[in-house]
Amino acid sequence: MAVGVVWLMSDRSEGTTGNGTPKDTSAEAGFARDMSTHHQQAVEMSLIVRDRTGDEDVRRLAFDILTAQATERGILQGWLDRWGLDRASEDAPMTWMKHGSDGMEGMDHAYKPHDGSLMPGMATNTELDQLRKAKGKAAEVLYLKLMTAHHKGGVAMAEGAVDLVTDPPEKRLARTMVQAQQSEIQLMADMLKERGARS
Template identity: 45%
Template sequence: MLRRGRRPRQGFLGVEGEAESPRRRGRTAVLVAVILTAVIVGVSAFSVGRLSTLADPMPVSTSAEAGFARDMQVHHDQGVQLGLLIRDRSIDEAVRLLGYDIVTTQGQQSGQMFGWLSVWGLSQAPPEASMTWMTLPGSTDGTHDNAGAHQPGDPMPGLATDAQMASLTAASGVEADRIFLTLMIAHHEGAIDMAEAVLDRTGNSVVRSFATAVVASQQSEIKLMTEMLAARA
């Protein structure tokens, strides 16, 4: 019970003590379910990777595994930046919760890939232009092989431009929500493109588990964000 003379406390998900509508509870429940799925998939991939590290040969500095680890760190770090921007600009609890999840999940995964390079004894700095590893021929079944679709030094797929980042920075409220969801859908699609590319170029069990988890979790979030964007059109 709220004491007389005190204002309701505003929490991360809304006003304390305020009854939620069934529709609002339903949207929040769907979002939480997607986030929990992403966390479970990510933890499973991390655990499998830890157990199988000793069985995998060490990648070389110009390998697809090393290139993926470096470039996906950059990609994920921008995802964290986008999540932080919307957290401070949105008044929509569902959008802010999604942004917070992206910040924590992609920040942890970026650190994980930093750790790979350290364990492999490789430099964090790339010895060649970004995206070079995506021009390597596929080395597995070629299901998603896209050699030739990218050129060394090309922008990473789905990476927001400086102008797009500035647009989100200047926005607020529903306008910021729309910009964020649009940029993050494209960002996730680009991450899936990169994850599928490394799956066609590596037999390393750590990298394969991680990339498979990225594809599954980000496809799920794309579906959710597409629905969220349509509801805010």
């Protein structure tokens, strides 16, 4: 479930309109849309595991993740509304970042959607079905592994936003996401170790 994604981020956002509002094709709009979708799956997985285990530590983590990411999702969608932009786009996910390699020959790791996984770290439809069927410790371990991968993908996206967006509030939110999700990645590694598993 490792997230192998590298982007070349030398190109900047396509900027803003004359009144300072981000354009429909800007990194600001793209990140807001894609991270909203990314966060929605984290909320969904957290709601699933809440009903699949009685473990208080996992249920508390799931509650923290779903409340934080539902709130951030609302903020992102609120910005899109304020900017007068649609919450969805006909563009493929992640087009706000330049797909490519890190400059090393043969190292093209551009993300390619598969089995319902639209963006880096997102669980596939198959993995979500497995989580819905799992119970107890099996559900806890699977959730922690899926959410670790999910967070790693989210961190990569948020770091891209920190580099690309110029809107100060969005840049600050992206930095906050990086810090919070990196902290939770470490917490989940410890929780997996307690359950005899690795991320």
